[in-house]
Amino acid sequence: MAIEENVAEESATIASDGVTRYPIAPGYRVNVRRGPGTKYGIVRTLPYGMSVPVYCQKPGEWISGPYGTSNLWDNIADGQFVADAYVKTGSDGYVAPRCD
Secondary structure (H helix, E strand, O other): OOOOOOOOOOOOEEOOOOOEEEEEOOOOOOEEEOOOOOOOOEEEEOOOOOEEEOOEEEEEEEEEEOOEEEEEEEEEEOOEEEEHHHEOOOOOOOOOOEOO
């Protein structure tokens, strides 16, 4: 008799503050940068299994990741951006307003 393993893939959740949080791709520790590109300094590195809020999005450097190739960068806190190609938003486009 074969044993099947069910692996649930994490999806977006809405936190108690009403902000939608999106999971970072499984198995990746993603650098958080000061702006929308790798030329910007690293603020911190997200741990495995992290979900992040996306307050706004901004075009920047093109990045290839587990969710495709994109020039969108997600603002997850004041002055903190992650490449959208590493965030499971369920979309190839904007899921939040454009950052000013």
